[in-house]
Structures are given as structure tokens and as C-alpha cells.
Amino acid sequence: MKTLTNTKWLTACHVDDAVENGGVCIKHEDQQIALFYFTRRNEWFATQNECPHKRQMILSRGMIGSLGEEPKVACPFHKKTFSLRTGECLSGDECAIKTFPVKVEDGLVYIGVE
Numbered sequence: 001m002k003t004l005t006n007t008k009w010l011t012a013c014h015v016d017d018a019v020e021n022g023g024v025c026i027k028h029e030d031q032q033i034a035l036f037y038f039t040r041r042n043e044w045f046a047t048q049n050e051c052p053h054k055r056q057m058i059l060s061r062g063m064i065g066s067l068g069e070e071p072k073v074a075c076p077f078h079k080k081t082f083s084l085r086t087g088e089c090l091s092g093d094e095c096a097i098k099t100f101p102v103k104v105e106d107g108l109v110y111i112g113v114e
């Protein structure tokens with residue numbers, strides 16, 4: 001597991017503000033972060049919002065699901081899929097997305113940024 005020595009925890013939203021089995025976009029400084037509440041798995045994930053295929057800011061609007069045990073998001077434009085855990089492109093392409101750690105404490109959702 002990656003050591004999080006320089007991680008700053010950004011307060012993203014209240015748990016009740018999240019979209020069940022979907023994503024929301026969080027703006028942090030000059031970057032957009034897609035935050036996903038995978039209700040069926042009771043897990044949270046965060047990735048860059050930009051799809052690397054055509055550089056569209058769209059992944060927070062993607063459809064989430066599973067490939068076996070791997071949680072994934074599908075870009076709504078051309079359906080390329082990415083692991084929500086590792087960011088790896090599961091469609092066989094070389095592109096990958098950045099992922100961020102997420103934690104939930106006292107009803108608030110935090111995203112770990114460097």
C-alpha cells in the first residue's frame with residue numbers, strides 16, 4: 001500500500017450529499033476529482049474526473065459496476081472502463097487514471113490529495 005505521508009485530507013461532502021451508486025465532481029484548486037459512492041459494495045472511490053481518451057471532464061458522470069471483483073467506471077462517451085481501485089484502463093488501452101484515497105469520518109467524506 002502506498003504511504004500517505006504528504007496527504008492532505010480535503011473535505012469533499014457530507015455522506016448524505018453523495019449520489020448512491022454514482023459519482024459527483026469535486027473541484028480542488030485547479031483539478032477536478034470524481035468521487036464515487038459504490039453503495040452496493042459500501043465503498044468509496046475517487047479518481048481524476050478527466051477521461052484520458054479524449055480529455056473530457058466526465059468520469060463523475062460515468063456508470064459504475066464490477067468486472068469480477070474489480071470496481072470500475074465506464075466513461076459515458078466511448079465506454080472505456082477504468083478500475084476504481086488502481087486506475088488501470090480495463091479496455092485494453094495504455095491510458096490510466098489517477099486515483100485518490102477516500103475516508104469517511106463522522107458523516108463527512110474526505111479525499112486524500114498530495
Ligand code: FES
Pocket residue numbers: 051052053054055056075076077078079080
Ligand atoms: S472520452 Fe472517455 S472513452 Fe472517449
